[in-house]
Structures are given as C-alpha cells and as structure tokens.
Amino acid sequence: MSAVLTASELWKTFGEKEVLRGISLELATHEVVALIGPSGSGKSTLLRCLNLLEPIDDGRILLGEEDISDPRVKPDAVRARFGVVFQHYNLFPHLSVLDNVTLASRVVHGVARATAEERGTRLLERIGLADKAREHPDRLSGGQQQRAAIVRAIATDPEVLLLDEITSALDPELVGEVLDLVRELAADGATILMATHEMAFARDVAHRVLFLDGGVVVEEGPAAELFAAPREARTREFLARMS
Amino acid sequence: MLIAAASTVVVGALVWAFVINTEGWAKVQAFFLDPAIALASLPKIWDGFLLNLEVLAISVVTVGVVALLIATFRTLRGPVFFPLRVIAAAYTDLFRGMPFIIVLYIVGIGIPTITNTRIPPIVLGVIAVTLTYSSYVAEVMRAGIEAVHPSQRLAARALGLGYVQTLVRIVLPQAIRKITPPLMNDFVAMQKDVGLVSILGAVDAVRAAQIAASQTYNFTPYIVAGVLFVLLAIPTIRLTDWYSARLRDREQMGSIV
Numbered sequence: 001m002s003a004v005l006t007a008s009e010l011w012k013t014f015g016e017k018e019v020l021r022g023i024s025l026e027l028a029t030h031e032v033v034a035l036i037g038p039s040g041s042g043k044s045t046l047l048r049c050l051n052l053l054e055p056i057d058d059g060r061i062l063l064g065e066e067d068i069s070d071p072r073v074k075p076d077a078v079r080a081r082f083g084v085v086f087q088h089y090n091l092f093p094h095l096s097v098l099d100n101v102t103l104a105s106r107v108v109h110g111v112a113r114a115t116a117e118e119r120g121t122r123l124l125e126r127i128g129l130a131d132k133a134r135e136h137p138d139r140l141s142g143g144q145q146q147r148a149a150i151v152r153a154i155a156t157d158p159e160v161l162l163l164d165e166i167t168s169a170l171d172p173e174l175v176g177e178v179l180d181l182v183r184e185l186a187a188d189g190a191t192i193l194m195a196t197h198e199m200a201f202a203r204d205v206a207h208r209v210l211f212l213d214g215g216v217v218v219e220e221g222p223a224a225e226l227f228a229a230p231r232e233a234r235t236r237e238f239l240a241r242m243s
Numbered sequence: 244m245l246i247a248a249a250s251t252v253v254v255g256a257l258v259w260a261f262v263i264n265t266e267g268w269a270k271v272q273a274f275f276l277d278p279a280i281a282l283a284s285l286p287k288i289w290d291g292f293l294l295n296l297e298v299l300a301i302s303v304v305t306v307g308v309v310a311l312l313i314a315t316f317r318t319l320r321g322p323v324f325f326p327l328r329v330i331a332a333a334y335t336d337l338f339r340g341m342p343f344i345i346v347l348y349i350v351g352i353g354i355p356t357i358t359n360t361r362i363p364p365i366v367l368g369v370i371a372v373t374l375t376y377s378s379y380v381a382e383v384m385r386a387g388i389e390a391v392h393p394s395q396r397l398a399a400r401a402l403g404l405g406y407v408q409t410l411v412r413i414v415l416p417q418a419i420r421k422i423t424p425p426l427m428n429d430f431v432a433m434q435k436d437v438g439l440v441s442i443l444g445a446v447d448a449v450r451a452a453q454i455a456a457s458q459t460y461n462f463t464p465y466i467v468a469g470v471l472f473v474l475l476a477i478p479t480i481r482l483t484d485w486y487s488a489r490l491r492d493r494e495q496m497g498s499i500v
C-alpha cells in the first residue's frame with residue numbers, strides 16, 4: 001500500500017494557543033482512518049490544515065509524492081484534489097442540489113456542463129435523491145442534505161476524502177442513512193480520514209484509529225485493537241466517557 | 244371580506260362627517276386642491292420633474308459604482324489594505340452622519356466657488372446625491388457580503404474554487420438576495436431626495452411648483468409635484484413589499500420541511 005497522504009510534525013497556533021503540536025500521520029490508498037478525541041483536541045484544525053484551508057506554522061504534508069506544504073504550491077489546485085464534508089453540510093443555498101454537486105467539476109475542473117450533470121445525476125440516483133436534483137437544498141431533510149454534501153465532495157473523484165463530524169448535527173434517526181453511505185464509499189475503496197464521535201461506527205468501518213488530545217496523537221493503532229485494549233490511560237479514560 | 248367592506252364604509256362615513264363635511268374643508272380644497280390651477284401648473288412641473296428623473300437616473304449608476312468600490316475597500320482583509328479600509332470607513336461615517344441638505348449646500352455653493360466655474364445644477368445634484376447615498380448603499384452592501392456565513396466561503400474554497408470564483412459564484416449571489424429589500428428602500432428615499440436639488444437653483448419639479456404657487460397664491464402646485472413623486476415611488480415600494488414577502492415565504496418553507 002502506497003501512502004496517499006503523509007503529514008509530518010505539523011504545528012499550528014492560533015494566537016497564543018498551540019492547537020497542533022507536532023502531529024504526524026499517514027494515510028494509505030483505500031485506507032479509512034478515524035480521528036477521535038475530546039472537543040478542542042484539534043481534529044477539525046488538523047483536517048483543515050491537511051487540505052491547506054488553514055496554513056500550518058511548521059511541518060510537511062505530502063499528497064502522493066508532492067510536497068503541498070511548499071509555499072510555491074498553488075493551494076486552490078491542491079484543495080481540488082481533496083473532498084471535504086463538513087458537520088453542517090454547507091451546501092450552497094442559492095444553487096439547486098444538482099448545481100451544488102456539479103459546481104466544482106464545471107468551474108474548477110473544466111468539465112462540460114452536460115457531462116458534469118450526467119455524472120451528478122447518476123450520483124444522486126445512487127443515493128435516491130435524483131428527484132430532488134432541481135430542488136434547492138433547503139427542501140431536503142438534514143440527512144438528505146448531508147448525503148448530497150457527500151456526493152458533492154466525491155463528484156470530482158478526490159484522492160482523499162476528509163469528513164469532519166458529519167453526523168453530529170443530525171437528528172439521531174437520520175444518522176444511519178449518512179453512515180451507510182460512508183460505509184459504501186469505504187467498501188468501494190475510497191481513501192477516508194474522518195473525525196468522528198461515533199465510536200461504534202469508527203470501530204466498524206475504520207481500519208485505523210488515531211486518538212488526539214491536546215494537539216498530539218496520544219495513541220494510534222488498528223481499530224479493533226485500540227478500542228478493545230487501549231494502551232494509554234488517557235485513551236481509556238476518553239473511551240470510557242464516550243460509551 | 245364582509246368585515247373589510249363594513250369597516251371601509253364606517254371609516255368613509257367618519258371621514259365624511261369630520262373632514263369633508265366641515266367648513267375648513269372647503270378652504271383646504273380651495274387652497275390645496277384647485278383643479279384648474281393643478282392643470283395649469285402641470286406642464287411646467289412635469290418639465291421640472293423630468294430633471295429630477297435625470298438626476299435620479301444618473302445617480303443610480305454613480306451611487307452603485309461608488310458604493311461597490313467603498314464596500315469592497317471595507318471588506319478587504321490584510322494589513323496592506325489598512326489605509327484603504329480606514330478611508331472607506333471615514334467616508335461612510337462622514338456622509339451617513341451629515342444631513343443631506345448640508346452636503347447639498349457644500350457641493351452646490353462650495354464647488355462652484357472654489358473652482359470659479361459655472362457647473363450645471365444637474366451635475367452638482369448628482370455629486371451631492373452620490374456622496375450621501377453611496378455611503379448608505381456601501382454599508383448595505385458590506386453588511387450583505389458579511390452576512391454570508393464564512394462556512395460558505397470555506398465550502399467553496401474546499402472544492403478548489405479561487406478567491407474570485409468564490410466571490411462571484413457563492414458570496415455575491417447570496418449577498419444580493421439579502422440586500423435587495425434594503426437597497427430598494429434606499430432607492431425610494433433617493434427618489435424623494437432628488438427633489439432637494441431645487442436648492443441648487445435647478446428648475447426641477449419642486450422649484451417649478453414653488454414658482455407656480457407664488458404666482459397664484461395657491462398651494463395646489465405643491466400637491467401636484469408631491470403626487471408626481473408619490474407616483475414615482477409607488478411601484479418601487481410595492482415591488483419591495485412583494486419581494487420581501489417572497490423571501491420570507493421561501494425561508495419559512497425551508498424551515499418547515
């Protein structure tokens with residue numbers, strides 16, 4: 001397995017606050033890695049730094065072989081190679097669901113509208129939202145919106161998918177449909193890094209788990225091992241609180 | 244429906260009893276609502292009104308352009324743009340705070356005096372209206388741009404859209420929806436305020452009415468000019484109401500589903 005994404009010694013401060021303090025991680029092709037950790041441990045910040053939405057203070061990030069933390073790299077082009085799904089979906093309310101899905105293909109990747117819409121429609125069909133393609137996002141339920149947001153993120157075939165607590169804003173009865181879609185993507189071989197509070201889901205779908213606390217990776221390991229027999233006291237404490 | 248009809252009849256009767264059926268009303272009618280004088284003064288007032296419309300039409304464009312510039316300056320981030328931000332902020336503070344009539348006097352009397360030239364009143368009027376209204380409109384635009392949640396920019400940038408693409412495709416379309424009702428309100432206010440260019444010596448509708456009134460010792464010409472301004476404003480006002488209601492409906496629909 002070759003590494004798709006390699007981060008080494010990432011540091012990030014906001015003002016006085018050190019949020020990331022030397023974080024390293026590696027993501028192999030088709031690998032699903034879960035980031036767990038208490039609120040404020042730096043999960044979202046780490047995800048935003050990896051696709052250059054947030055500049056890092058120090059460290060190195062490789063996407064494939066390319067050093068994307070090199071200041072000469074064009075960040076827009078790098079971001080286009082990632083797919084991101086946010087906690088609050090962040091669909092564009094003034095665009096139809098289909099336009100949301102096809103926007104990046106058309107505007108960033110220069111795909112013809114007809115081609116982009118054909119693919120977009122197929123993706124929406126797959127998640128059972130083809131009949132909502134021409135609707136605006138506010139006509140969809142939270143679960144439908146989040147699934148549309150996931151489809152938007154994968155519409156350009158990103159090399160890595162970053163998911164940030166994508167079920168935390170959903171009503172409990174809507175969580176299942178979103179997790180099922182992620183499970184499907186994982187089974188199809190997507191490379192996924194996801195911050196999550198859903199421990200059962202992480203254990204079930206993730207190959208590996210990283211436990212973050214205070215801006216460092218406290219412990220990492222295969223999901224089954226880390227959940228069954230955490231080595232660090234802080235991990236044990238956290239898992240006990242979460243269950 | 245029935246209630247509406249009944250209450251209309253009642254109000255109509257009250258108006259008749261306490262307003263129209265009094266001897267003061269006859270006087271009001273004679274001084275303010277003389278049909279013959281209205282008709283006689285209309286052509287001159289109408290000619291003047293065309294001048295108001297001219298000032299209005301030009302100002303809509305100049306206000307839009309200047310306001311967009313100021314709003315952009317105010318939303319620029321980064322220390323390099325600090326001076327521009329300060330200038331833009333000072334500009335909006337100054338002209339939002341200053342009474343329009345003072346701006347008119349300063350522009351109308353000040354500029355011709357220091358440049359020692361005769362400048363057409365229309366030009367002076369446009370300058371004064373632009374100075375004042377671009378500061379209001381710039382603030383509305385800025386608020387609109389800032390009202391678009393940062394997570395929208397974040398989502399767009401995450402897809403690989405550039406700064407300008409994000410502004411044009413994501414931020415501005417949402418901002419325009421939000422600012423259309425307040426902008427139309429400013430437009431209504433502007434439609435009235437172009438009547439103040441009479442102060443600059445322009446023979447506009449108000450000035451024409453003044454001349455006619457002093458010739459006939461009757462106030463009817465003012466009413467004629469006033470009605471013209473009201474007629475001008477009504478379509479915009481109705482449109483604003485309709486648009487706001489539509490926006491509200493759509494938002495409510497979204498929250499129910």
Ligand SMILES: Nc1ncnc2c1ncn2[C@@H]1O[C@H](COP(=O)(O)OP(=O)(O)OP(=O)(O)O)[C@@H](O)[C@H]1O
Nearest residue numbers: 014017019037038039040041042043044045046165
């Ligand atoms: N833009 C910012 N400016 C200043 N501080 C920030 C910013 N973004 C995050 N932080 C701070 O960085 C720390 C880590 O935040 P982050 O959102 O990465 O945590 P998290 O692990 O995702 O938490 P949660 O589980 O609540 O989502 C927090 O203390 C937060 O207040």
Ligand SMILES: [Mg+2]
Nearest residue numbers: 043044045165
């Ligand atoms: Mg977070």
